[in-house]
Amino acid sequence: MNSSNSASGAVQTGDGMNRRSFLRASAVLTTGLAALAASLKPLMELEDFPTAERFMQKYYTELTPTEMDKVLKRIADETEAQYGKRPHVRDLKPMDGVEFAYCLNLTRCIGCRKCVHACVKENNQSRNPEIQYIRVLRLPHGSMDMEKAEHHYNPEKVPEPGFFNMPVQCQQCKNPPCVKVCPVHATWTDTDGITVIDYDWCIGCRYCEAACPYWARRFNFTKPFIPKDKLNPEMAYLGNRPRRQGVMEKCHFCIQRTRDGRYPACLEVCPVGARKFGNVLDPSSEVGTILRTKRVFIQLKEELGTSPRFFYYFDV
Amino acid sequence: MNQNTKITVVVGALAVAFLSLAAGFWANAWGHQEAREEIPLVDSQFNTPDTFRQSYAELMRIKADLSDFDCYACHDKGKPPPIRYDKNHNIVVPQEHAGSIVMAHGSHDRNNLCFNCHDEQNLELLQTRDGKQLKLFESTRLCGSCHGPTYRDWDAGVHGRTGGFWDAKPNQERTRLNCVDCHNPHKPKIPGRHPAPPPHMLHPVRQVEHATTH
Structure with a gap:
């Protein structure tokens, strides 16, 4: 400051400030x-501030086995601190000679939504706000027009006369638009055909949600809420480990079960046996038999060229 | 305006801006952290793999009370029970069985004779049309003797639900259900049931009433 500006003529300080x-x-x-x-008060409310360990974590494919063990231990610690139950977290890799496919019999499906809730239970999805990977549509007979689909139907009894039901979840496309748009490669398709998400790498930009023609991706707008006693402790890194606010999630064919040889949860709960899952490279598998012997197939929105690994069919 | 005044004005303006921001947060002006509506947890019947009914084989497995299947507690051995029909040639289910048996197998009530499936000489056995006798827990083969294509599909794992492991190995088995785990043999069409609740929307924008869009 300029001392000549001082009108009072008081004692000047060294740097010219009186x-x-x-x-x-x-x-x-x-x-x-x-x-x-x-x-800055809202910053004080940030609960899930990343630890240095999580912040510095490398990209999934660059992690060495020892580093991955550390990451899995960190996830188990974090989950235990939050839910009071130590989970069994694994990093399951795709099996050799396996490509998954899913077939859903639209003649059988009655639209009871049991698959939706078995999925929520298995995959530790938020109960409030509700995050559900499967959306069961109700369509009038004789049409595949998605404009006429309704997923808030709630009649006394299903199936309703004049309608059929069509559960839609991630179609595990061979040519997935969601993977193409991800700016940070947080989502990719593994060799067994499952499109996975690394929840620690996702930046929450929601490009993939916008790109998906099946509305299969779900975003955690808020911190997910799961009652402590409802947490499923059998977890996989790319599967059902608890998600944070601000990351994307979607159906991953129950990676924690299917890469272990089990059936997905939605299939095991279906009361009419409309859901079929297996290795499409094995001709004697259930999906192999269906694709070979059944007649009518729908790859949903086939014209988009996404080539889903999820097939809808009818039989009599 | 000298340097000091400039600084004061700038810092003062910033202070006012921050204060109004703080006041905004304090007054929750942007709807921050609004309490969410309670969503009731779904009933456990909607996420457990229960079947529609329990078959004889399943009752045997869980060692349940099988006294209902002891036919000769009431019937006499070697004396086939008589079958009665009403005026319209519909079978009359005897009063003793009326609670458990509804005859509705096949459209137009075509398969309406007990001894099409039950062995009249030994009521605790089943018999196929070609005379093969089967135990009650072997009923799937009886169903297959008429429903060929469905039995073929079932055999391949295509009809009916499978469980356990898709990657079947010696200690990882694929579990199968029998026909009668889901279908009532006297009334095989699966009845309608109440669906699980529809999804709750974060921000309800519309109400969907029952039975719309006809």
Whole structure:
């Protein structure tokens, strides 16, 4: 500051600031800082601040087995701290000579939504707000027009005369638009055909949600809520481990079960046996038999060229 | 305006801006952290793999009370029970069986004779049309003797639900259900049931009433 501006002629400080201007400036500055601190209040509510370990974690494919063990231990620790139950977290890799496919018999499906809720239970999805990977549509007979689909139907009894039901979940496309748009490669298709998401790499931009023609991706707008006693402790890194606020999730064919040789949860709960799952490279598998012997197939929105690994069929 | 005044004005303006921001947060002006509506947890009947009914084989497995299947507690051995019909040639289910048996197998009530499936000489056995006798827990083969294509599909794992392991190995078995785990043999059409609740929307924008879009 210029000392010639000082009209009072008081004692000058070394850097040219007098007592009055110092007091005035500091009073304003203190108020300003207090106001700044108050305006940053929402930051105080950040619960899930990333630890250095999580922040510095490498990309999934670059992790060595020892590093992956550390990551799995960190996830188990974090989950235990939050839910009071130590989970069994694994990093399951795709099996050799296996490509998964899913077939759904539209003649059998009655639209009871049991698959939806078995999936929620198995995959530790948020109960409030509700996140569900499967959306069961109700369509009038004789049409495949998605504009006429309704997924809030709630009659006394299903199936309803004049309608059929069509559960839609991630179609595990061979040519997935969601993978193409991801700017950070947080989602990719594994060799067994499952499109997976690394929840630690996702930045939550929701490009994939916009790109998916099946509305299969779900975003955690808020911190997911799962009752402590409802947590499924059998977890996989790319599968059903608890998600954070601000990441994307979707159906992954129950990676924690299917890469272990089991059937997905939605299939095991279907009361009419409309859902079929297996290795499409094995001709004697259930899906192999269906694709060979049954007649009518629908790959949903086939014209988009996404080539789903999820087939809808009718039989008599 | 000198340097000092400039700084004061700028810092003062910033302070005012931050204060109003803080006041905004304090007053929850942007609807931050609004309490969400309670969503009731779904009934456990909607996420457990229960079947529609329990078959004889399943009752045997869980060692349940099988006294209902002891035919000769009431019937006499070697004396086939008489079958009665009403005026419209519909079978009359005897009063003793009326609670458990509804005759509705086949459209137009075509398969309406007990001894099409039950052995009249030994009521605790089943018999196929070509005279093969089967135990009650072997009923799937009886069904297959008429429903060929369905039996073929079932055999390949295509009809009916499978469970356990898709990757079947010695200690990882694929479980199968029998026909009668889901279908009532006297009334095989699967009855309608109440669906699980529809999804709750974060921000309800519309109400869907029952039975719309006809």
